[in-house]
Amino acid sequence: MARIMSLRDAVAELVRDGDTVALEGFTHLIPFAAGHEIIRQGRRDLTLVRMTPDVVYDQLIGAGCAARLVFSWGGNPGVGSLHRFRDAVEHGWPGPLELEEHSHAGMANRYVAGASGLPFAVLRGYRGTDLVERTATIAPITCPFTGEELTAVPALRPDVTVVHAQRADRQGNVQLWGITGVQKEAVLAAHRSLVTVEELVDELTPVPGDVVLPSWVVTAVAHVPGGAHPSYAQGYSVRDNEAYRRWDAVSRDRDAFTAWLDADVLAAGAPA
Amino acid sequence: MSSAETTTETTAETSAEWTADEMMTVAAARQLHDGTACFVGIGLPSTAANLARATHAPGLVLVYESGCIGAKPDRLPLSIGDGVLADTADAVVSVPEVFNYWLQPGRIDVGFLGAAQLDRFANINTTMVGGTYDAPAVRLPGAGGAPEIAASCREVVVVVRQSPRTFVRELEFVTSVGFGSGPGDRERWGLRGAGPRVVITDLGVLEPDPSTCELTLTSLHPGATVEQARAATGWDLRVAADVASTRPPDADELRVLRALNATLRAGS
DSSP: OOEEOOHHHHHHHHOOTTOEEEEOOSSBSOOHHHHHHHHHTTOOSEEEEESSOOHHHHHHHHTTOEEEEEESOOSBTTTBOOHHHHHHHHHOOSSOOEEEEOOHHHHHHHHHHHHHTOSEEEESOOTTSTHHHHOTTOEEEEOTTTOOEEEEEEOOOOSEEEEEEEEEETTOOEEEOSSOTTHHHHHHHSSEEEEEEEEEESSOOOOTTOEEEOGGGOSEEEEOTTTTTTSBOTTTOOOOHHHHHHHHHHHHSHHHHHHHIIIIIITTOOOO | OOHHHHTTSOOTTOOSSSOHHHHHHHHHHTTOOTTOEEEEOTTHHHHHHHHHHHTTOTTOEEEETTTEESOOOSSOOSSTTOHHHHHHOSEEOOHHHIIIIIITTTOOSEEEEOOSEEOTTOOEEOSEEEEOSSSEEEEOOOOTTHHHHHHHSSEEEEEOOOOTTTBOSSOSOOOBOSSTTSTTHHHHHTOOSOOEEEEEOSSEEEEEOTTTOOEEEEEEOTTOOHHHHHHTOSSOOEEEEEEEEOOOOOHHHHHHHHHHHHHHHTOO
8 A cells, every 4th residue: 555655755765875766757747846855865876767857857967866867868848958967978977877778669668568577578669770789778589470570678677666646545546647658657667656646635536548556556655736847737737838948048057057956956845 | 949939030041031940841841741640759840740730731640759649739839748739639648559559550651850960861860979979079869759750650751950060971870760871771670661751951852862762852942052952961962853942931831830939939
């Protein structure tokens, strides 16, 4: 059964130095507040996993939490580069960042294999690209039935996956809907999971097309209204596009970034 | 992407009535046909696809990698996961589903891609430029959905501004495959789609030669010259014997495009 915990206690218990950590959310439902709490608690040497390491991972990388990144697209969607990510890769600031690079289809299938309890997934992709040579977790495989050559990618099994969702009940059953990305697969693939939610309710009302994560596959639920900002939670908030545009200027400059980190994350403290 | 921000600027190769970016976007939109399904990336491809849907192709099915299938946004989304895409879609599916069930089996007619670097066989680099892979001069976003879009859509349209920095003799990293090193490579790798059918730039239109697969300049936009296209290309550009002239944007295309771009500038 999922435990209802404060964000601070949940991160303290579930996210450890050196862990492989996935914060997922495909533009929608990105767990920014949890990412900031990981920064505040000073986690180090994390292997960060995420299909689209956008602004929240730019922040974690800039804050020095990450040693490795497993990903498929690192940019500020619709705006441009991730400058903290680029600074780490191009100049090793604040530390070097080792990359394990995939395509979206490869990452999605790695989570599916993890959620399925299988050692690897198969897809028809990657062939002819330089990713095959560069990434050790991409390997050719021959179909035993047709002889077709395909690509195998190993399962992703994060130590902990963190996602944001619209709501949960007091038993810790979680409901999310809209663009659901790889959140279900990332939670089911992980050894531990934390779901931050907009709302805690007595009883969940079904929503068309929603995804329900039953309490018994979730480790902890934390009530964090607005915890996806500047991304959004369908039915609760809209995406703060202006904040994504503003991030470009903050992240371009190490001093501006450090000032942002001090004021907006470290001094702000955890949500109650 | 910055298409919206640059459309109001007047550049040297631009006529008084429209900008080079507007011509490029309109030319790209015309490549999309009513009743087909198009896998759309954000930025110029998204602008062009929405222009097509608002003009000559109202039944164009827009598929975004966030899982939004049949999105019908009334404004340009800033990101591929913008709420307006989910709100207006025929179906919203998970990311594993959009790649495994919809893209991989070849259900999508056209893949619409941009590029940071492109070579004469329309292979695309969006990974890194300069230095080494581990310590690049410029780290780009990476692959995203592009390798599978390039491999699996029935055909691919590339939209990219043409410059010697972009149109390079040799890619530093092949992120997504066009024609590899020439005829037969796609088949050898088992890539199911036919590959890039056309590359639309701010200067003109390039198409692969049917026998060599090498990109050939086949049309120039109004005001652009062969010399200009050659100067903006890092290899010895092949030019068709009879280069066409791209039909200029008509009033309706320009009006709709500007209204769309205004929705992006206004934010949401």
